[in-house]
Amino acid sequence: MQLSLSRVHFPITTLGPGRRLGIWFQGCxxxxxxxxxxxxxxxxxxxxxxxxxxADLQPWLSEADGITISGGEPFDQFDALFQLLTELRRLSPADILVYSGYSLEQLQPQLHKANGLIDALISDPYQQQRSQSMALRGSDNQRLSVLTNLGHERLASYERPLLPTDKALDLMFDDDGSIWMAGIPQRDDLLRLRDLLEDQGHQLQLSAHTSRRR
Structure with missing residues (x-):
């Protein structure tokens, strides 16, 4: 079994409680x-x-308070996702939060098969025109579904409005010198950062799908 992987990182602190292992699938x-x-x-x-x-994740699993899986779209590779979730549940007591752009209704067959493997799910497509006032979500149409007792214990409290402490990003450095961020930026944050750096004579190449709102 293989999967298309974007990156992994530990720790991240902006996509759920505690020091988390982040796994990003490639392809959406x-x-x-x-x-x-x-x-x-x-x-x-x-x-x-x-x-x-x-095997690559093993050194971090004993240290991680939680695991966040995003992408890309994890459910586009559901067989691999299911097997990964099964192994993570076997090897770690950490809570598992999964992000998906599919609606909760579309995911019912997969969630039924993965029953007990996902503690909480944030579902539904990002909608750029919607407000962004809820914790862990890029737009307010997205839903947090708590699916297990561990999910209730660890993640149910995120069914709430954004707090000032939520407005944070983890900054990561890859071996090739690339810099990337984990978290939920506020709308147009990346464009403002690019403009700020360009004003100071620096260049920032964005990989985000961005367009400035007027």
Whole structure:
């Protein structure tokens, strides 16, 4: 079993409670306008065997308070996602939060099969024109579904409006010098950052699908 992987990182602190292991799938068929993860839309060139990915994650699993899986669209690779969730549940007591751009209704067959493996799900497509006032969500149409007792314990409290402390991003550096961010930026934050850096003589190449609102 292989999956198309964008990246993994530990720790992240902006996509759920505690120090979390972040796993980003590569490839998305939904492609919401305004998505901040447009670099994960294409199929990518990094395919990794599931057993190798699990081995790579092993050192972090004992330290992670939680695991957040995003993309890309994880449910576009559901067989691989299911096997990954099964192994993560076997190896770690951490809560598992999954992001998807599919609606909760569309995901019912997959959620039935993965019963007990996903503690909480944030579903529905990002809608750039909608307000952004809820925790862990890019737009207010997106829904948080708590699916297990562990999910209620760890993630049910995120059914609330944004707090000032939620407005944070994790900044990551790849080996090639690339910089990327994890979290839920406020609308147009990346454009404002680009403009600020350009005013100071720097260049920022955005991988997000962005367009300035007038």
């Amino acid at each position: 068929s939904i492609r919401c306008p305004g998505c901040i993860s447009a670099d994960t839309w294409g199929p990518g060139h990094r395919r990794i065997a599931l057993h190798q990915l699990i």
